[in-house]
Structures are given as C-alpha cells and as structure tokens.
Amino acid sequence: MSQPFCLPARTSLPFQVFVPARSATINKRKQASRNAQRVRAESLTADTSGRPDSSTAQVALEPGSTAMVDLNAATVNGADGNRVTLADILRDDGAPPRFVAPYVPGDRRSLAVSELPLLFYLPGIDGTGLAASRQFPGLAREFDLRALSIPGHDRTPFQDLVKLVITYMEGEVLQEPPTRPVYLLGESFGGILSLAVAHERPDLVDRVVLVNPATSFPRSIWPTLGPLLPQVPQELYKSVPVLLAPVLGNPLTLAAFGIDPKASTRDKIVGFLQGLQRLIPQLQALADILPAPTLAWKLKLLEEGSRVVEPLLKGVKQRVLILVSDGDFLLPSRDEGPRLKKLLPRANLKVFNGRGHALLQEAGIALEDILKEQGFYVRKREMSAPVKKRQRQTFGDASPIELPTERELAISADGATQWLRRLVSPVTFSTDAEGRVHQGLAHLPTSGRPVLYVGNHQTMALDIGFLIEDVLRERGVLMRGLAHPAVFGGMSAADTDGNSDFSNFMSTFGAVPVGGRNFFKLLQNNESVVLFPGGVREAYKRRGEKYKVFWPVREEFVRMAARFNAVIVPFGGVGCEDGFEIVRDSKELLNTPFVGKWLEGRVSGTIPAARRGVSENKELEELFVAPLVAPSIPSRFYTLFGRPIETNRNDTREQSQRNYAQAKQDVEGCISYLLNNRERDPYKDFFSRVAYEASWGGKAAPTFKP
Numbered sequence: 001m002s003q004p005f006c007l008p009a010r011t012s013l014p015f016q017v018f019v020p021a022r023s024a025t026i027n028k029r030k031q032a033s034r035n036a037q038r039v040r041a042e043s044l045t046a047d048t049s050g051r052p053d054s055s056t057a058q059v060a061l062e063p064g065s066t067a068m069v070d071l072n073a074a075t076v077n078g079a080d081g082n083r084v085t086l087a088d089i090l091r092d093d094g095a096p097p098r099f100v101a102p103y104v105p106g107d108r109r110s111l112a113v114s115e116l117p118l119l120f121y122l123p124g125i126d127g128t129g130l131a132a133s134r135q136f137p138g139l140a141r142e143f144d145l146r147a148l149s150i151p152g153h154d155r156t157p158f159q160d161l162v163k164l165v166i167t168y169m170e171g172e173v174l175q176e177p178p179t180r181p182v183y184l185l186g187e188s189f190g191g192i193l194s195l196a197v198a199h200e201r202p203d204l205v206d207r208v209v210l211v212n213p214a215t216s217f218p219r220s221i222w223p224t225l226g227p228l229l230p231q232v233p234q235e236l237y238k239s240v241p242v243l244l245a246p247v248l249g250n251p252l253t254l255a256a257f258g259i260d261p262k263a264s265t266r267d268k269i270v271g272f273l274q275g276l277q278r279l280i281p282q283l284q285a286l287a288d289i290l291p292a293p294t295l296a297w298k299l300k301l302l303e304e305g306s307r308v309v310e311p312l313l314k315g316v317k318q319r320v321l322i323l324v325s326d327g328d329f330l331l332p333s334r335d336e337g338p339r340l341k342k343l344l345p346r347a348n349l350k351v352f353n354g355r356g357h358a359l360l361q362e363a364g365i366a367l368e369d370i371l372k373e374q375g376f377y378v379r380k381r382e383m384s385a386p387v388k389k390r391q392r393q394t395f396g397d398a399s400p401i402e403l404p405t406e407r408e409l410a411i412s413a414d415g416a417t418q419w420l421r422r423l424v425s426p427v428t429f430s431t432d433a434e435g436r437v438h439q440g441l442a443h444l445p446t447s448g449r450p451v452l453y454v455g456n457h458q459t460m461a462l463d464i465g466f467l468i469e470d471v472l473r474e475r476g477v478l479m480r481g482l483a484h485p486a487v488f489g490g491m492s493a494a495d496t497d498g499n500s501d502f503s504n505f506m507s508t509f510g511a512v513p514v515g516g517r518n519f520f521k522l523l524q525n526n527e528s529v530v531l532f533p534g535g536v537r538e539a540y541k542r543r544g545e546k547y548k549v550f551w552p553v554r555e556e557f558v559r560m561a562a563r564f565n566a567v568i569v570p571f572g573g574v575g576c577e578d579g580f581e582i583v584r585d586s587k588e589l590l591n592t593p594f595v596g597k598w599l600e601g602r603v604s605g606t607i608p609a610a611r612r613g614v615s616e617n618k619e620l621e622e623l624f625v626a627p628l629v630a631p632s633i634p635s636r637f638y639t640l641f642g643r644p645i646e647t648n649r650n651d652t653r654e655q656s657q658r659n660y661a662q663a664k665q666d667v668e669g670c671i672s673y674l675l676n677n678r679e680r681d682p683y684k685d686f687f688s689r690v691a692y693e694a695s696w697g698g699k700a701a702p703t704f705k706p
Helices: 028-042 086-090 130-142 158-173 189-200 214-219 222-231 251-255 265-289 292-315 333-343 367-373 406-416 418-424 464-475 501-508 516-524 535-539 556-563 586-590 595-603 653-680 686-695
Strands: 098-102 118-122 144-149 182-187 207-211 319-325 347-352 427-431 437-439 451-455 479-483 528-531 567-574 580-584 628-631 638-641
Touching: 098 130, 118 130, 118 158, 118 189, 130 144, 130 182, 130 367, 144 158, 158 189, 158 292, 182 189, 189 207, 189 214, 189 292, 214 222, 214 292, 214 333, 222 292, 292 333, 319 333, 333 347, 406 464, 451 556, 451 653, 464 479, 464 528, 479 516, 516 528, 516 556, 556 653, 567 653, 586 595, 638 653
Parallel strands: 118 144, 118 182, 182 207, 207 319, 319 347, 427 638, 451 528, 451 567, 479 528
Antiparallel strands: 098 144, 427 437, 567 638, 580 628
C-alpha cells in the first residue's frame, strides 16, 4: 500500500517550516530550495479520499526513493508530475526542520480526522522520522499524525529545537477544543525532546509515549565510543551501520516486518528473504543520512539534551507510557525504564522481551494496538468538570483533570490498592431519596450541581482509595479529595520531595491540598468533592476512640457548599479500624521520654496545619503524629452513603448549622447501621471470606441484604 504524506491546509508549503531565531538569515540556496518546494506543493492536486480537507497538499512516497523505507509506489491522482517523493524531503536541500503529516490514502475511517487525537512524532538520532515509518500507516488510522524531520545539515541546538516544536504545536493545538487529546511520541533522542517539550508547555501536551528514550545516554557506552565513529575513514564509514545491525535490533525480526502471519508458509519464506535482501541497503542508507559531521553533531545534541532534561523529570506531570526493549544494546533501556517510571510522577512501563533498540521497526510491533492494550489511547478527554480552553496539566490543584481510562485505573489499582482489596473485600451501599438502603452506588446524586461528600476518617485512612475507585467505576464521577498538605510534600525537605508514590496516586485521582481556595474552586467548577472534617485528629485516633467522629465546631464547609447550591452526601465507613490494635497512640508517644521530644521537634513547624481555629478546643487541633499500631486479622470494609442533604445559597447561618448537625448525625448513623448489620454478613470473617473468593476465582463474596 502506498503511504503518501499529507500536509496541513494552513500552509501552501509541503510542510510547516520554523526556523530558530539564531538562523534568521537564510542563504540564497536555502531560499531557492524553499521556493521550489512551494512550487511543487502548489502543483499538487487535492485527494479527498483519505482526509476530509480537500485543500491539503500531499507528499507521496516512491519506490526506491530511499532505501530506508520499504513502501510501494504512490501516484497522486495518477499524474506523474504531481509527485513529491520522500527522498525530496530527506535530501539535504538546505531547508530547516519541518513537520509533515502522514496519512493512509483511501482509508475510510469511521471518524473524521478532526475527531481523532493529535499525535506529534519526534524522531531519533537520524532525525528523519524513518525509524517509525513502518508504524505510520497504523498510527495514521487512529491519530491525526504529524512527524518532525530534521535534515542532516541542520545544527539547531537542543533548546532551540524545543522552541521550534513548541511553536509548531501552538499553531496546531491551541485552536483545538480542550477535549481533543494531544500526544507526543518520542523515540530515542525524540524521547528526550518530548520530555523537554512536555515540561515546558504542559498546556500543549496531554500524554507522552517514550520508546527506548535516550535519557540513558550518559550511562551508555556512547559518550566514550561515539566521538570515535566520525573519525573512521570514509571508505569504511558506510559499513558502520551494517556492523551495528545486531545492536540496532534483531536482524531476523527487522527483516520479518510486514509479513502476514496468516500467509502460507511459502509466502512467509519469500517475504522473509525479500526482507533480508532489503535490510543491508536500508542500513547502509544510515551512513548517507548521518554522515560523519552530522553524527558528531547529533552526539552533542544527545549529551546536551540528556543533561538538560534530567533535572526536569519529576516535573513532567502528564501521563507517560514508557516502552523499552530488554535487548537494546545501543542504550541501557532495560534499566532506564524502571528508573524513569520511578522519577516521572504518572508513568507506566511496558518491557518488550527479546527486542532491540529499533523497536518500532521490528516485526510484530503495532504501536496503535499497544497503546490500546495499555489503556493509553483515548479519542476524547473525559474531564472531571467542563472545560472551555486548554490549560496546564493540573494534577495537585483544583482545576478540572482528565479522568483515567478503565485500564489506567486497573494499573493504578494494581500498584496501590489491589492487594489490600483482596484482603478486605470492600462493599458499598447507597441511600435513595426515601431513605431506603441499597447495595451499590446507584443512588448517588448525578445532577449538574456540585456534590460534597463528607464522612468519617477511619484510623490510618486506608479506605480512601477504594472510595475513589468504586465511585469512578460505578458512576463515572471522580471524587476530588481535600487532603492534608503533608500528602503533597508539606513535610520538611528531609522527609519528602512531594513526589512519593502515595502523593502521586492521590493527585492523579484528583486530590488537592485542603484549604478554602481549593474548596471554593472545586465547587465553583461543579466538581464532586470528598471531605473528612475530622482531619488528622480523626485519622490518628487514640485508645478507646474506635469509630468516634471528631468534627470541628464551626460549620464552614456547609456554608461554602450552600454558596454553590451543592448537595451534601454524608457517608460512614467501618472495618478499617478493626484490622489493627493501637500499641501507643499519639498522645502516649508524645509523653514517652526522649521519643516524645524527638517526635514533637520533628513535626513542629515542618508540617503545615490543614486547619487552625475551627476546632472545639486545642486538643482537636491536628498534630501529625501517627499512632504506633500492630496489624491483626483484616476485617471487611463497609461504606454507606446516606440520604443527600440539599443546600441553597439563600440558607441562613442557622439553616447551615442545622444542616451541619444533620450531616454529622447522619455520618454517625451510617456507622451505627454498618456496625449492626455487618453481623448478618456470612462472610464478614476473614477466613471464610478468603475461602469463598478463592473457590470462585476471586469473585467478591456476597454480603448482608440491606
């Protein structure tokens, strides 16, 4: 199948061209080349079979135009004079870096291209984009695809390349609706470039895909070996890529790309032999694309880019999918994948066994399918609240955030809550408008008004993850938690850098630091908010306080809810506090000789208070000292959401006080209901429950009927 390149209608050139500020003066040869490209583009005849935009110019690939791409002939509307080959684009014609938009002609998509997510591909060290060209047909069916090509003569520094990409993306992204997803796909060096762009402009990038990223360059052999390659005699230099073939990837899988697994054995053999026959000239073409001076420059770019990006990694807030090959002998990708997963706040990792550095060139790799399997492909961003324009990635603040896909939710649960879910088999109940209790969450409010969930903080607060997951799965609603500032790095620098697994999990699922400004903004945006008024005092209970509710005396949260006509949903939870025994509570620890003074000094002045002056007395002001606990046999977790309480912006202070008292009473009522009725649960005990679920393949054990 032919694979033409189609270009945005916004330009008469065959590709968008952006020149760094340092290259403002273009010599006559460059200008002549650009004029020639303009003439070629204007001569093209539109083809509307693949894209709805009939004014889009095209660039077609011809057979033999370059040994790097094995693609069939492409004739635009059957007129030989209306063709621009890929070789024309790759030829070192003096033009600056450019973007082109590959697509599959004649492909009848179920959706218009404008309804597909945007994907910007940033290439590896070759700069041409050819390393991923075998993936372009599949990607172009699922994305509005743009690919960056950097000619061999180009000497744009790394930071200017970042600006160049950003400038192009600004023109393409900012005019799109904020719900249209924007992806960056970076391979090898392009992975470094993608991370820099994502960090610099989080409003332009929603998701990042890294394929064997060259962030590991400083830990590879290339800082030592690389500078020696340009010194190889010219007559031997063309053989270098062939000699490196086993390093780039498994030659057998490279040659086998595109062979139909359903084909006959004879056709498979013929296809494989043809692939081997093409492989050597394809590799030799690398020497033409990367002559010695260009290679020397690219190695400098790798060093510069990896050095610039390394301190930025923890600040890349977008969702990131890392794809690495454990057989990559060009870079230490097998070790780099886990390292990046730990540093990047919202990253998932997939390792490909037996694959080499040129992963996207190898047989059996279909990137569009991999993205779908990982839950990383979305055609529309589902947001926690309506948005009118694109904004920075907002994890950790009160702006709307993108909801995770079902697969992303499952991956996060596997790492954060799944093991605990198996132990405690949580069950949920909700209450209808008439006060009847039902198992499940079908009776939670779904109106367009903001919703405020208020409940009891169980000791150690281990149930919050289940609540967020279950409401999101059953109701499609993300409960935005108001959490203690310490969760987000409010401790001293010695204690946390604000990038722990728990803080990343909480912010990924919408939590923000508790405070009036965040509370106001969430309700203003019609979000669903979850608040534990008892705070740290309730989460770090003392002996004899099991399931007691400690709320401040003032009703501020009710008055704030009333300001936005919010619905208040009280809820209560039990089970968590039966899973351990308090050995020493926080008060006893503080009264312990030596230990108490050390603890008080450790937390005093280093952890910001979530609230001051709203409690009944100083005893209820939070002090971030956890009790010393000993685990016991896990008990089943139960949560009951009570009947909604209506508020109105015209409510008087007296009405708010009554609503506050009602909410607290209802929370205590939910706790009492669960403590009494769980005695009717035939599987409330750990061993009977585990035996049942093991015999049913992990299916959750039934519980009492409301």
